[in-house]
Amino acid sequence: MGTRECGHICGxxxxxxxxxxxxxxxxxxxxxxxxxxxxxxxxxxPACFLCWLYCPEVTITKTVPLRIDLEYCKGCGICAEVCPAGAITMVDEEKFTQ
Ligand code: SF4
Ligand code: SF4
Structure with a gap:
């Protein structure tokens, strides 16, 4: 649960x-x-933000441009699945250790 700036409690x-x-x-x-x-x-x-909405770890910022906190991202790929623009690609972790 959270509280929006307007004071309403939301999910x-x-x-x-x-x-x-x-x-x-x-x-x-x-x-x-x-x-x-x-x-x-x-x-x-500010527009779209479907990835922010669906990320189960809440690691995507609702900013322009948006950013992902990899300290908490679990790599589930939901953000890439829901992105209507094909802007997110899931890349093997091995590619970053070579
Ligand atoms: S891969 Fe999963 S946890 Fe990581 S930013 Fe995308 S939706 Fe969130
Ligand atoms: S990455 Fe995709 S889903 Fe996320 S804000 Fe950009 S266009 Fe929308």
Missing amino acids: ESSPGIGEGGKTGEWRNSRPVIDDSKCTPARRNR
Whole structure:
């Protein structure tokens, strides 16, 4: 549960800051955003944010451009699945350790 700026209580959650929620080293793939395809970055205004809405870990910012906190991202790929612009690609973690 969360509270919006207007004071209404809603089902929106906030990131669980702390060691407990951190992903560690077990994530298989990570989301990579292409700002040239992402609607908010492309139009330079708040829009879409479907990835933010559906991310179960609340690790995506609702900003322009948006960013993903990889400390908490679990690599589930939901953000890439729901993105209507194909702006998020899931990339194998091995690609970042070579
Ligand atoms: S891969 Fe999953 S946890 Fe990571 S940002 Fe996307 S939806 Fe959130
Ligand atoms: S769903 Fe796709 S286009 Fe929409 S804000 Fe997220 S990355 Fe950008």
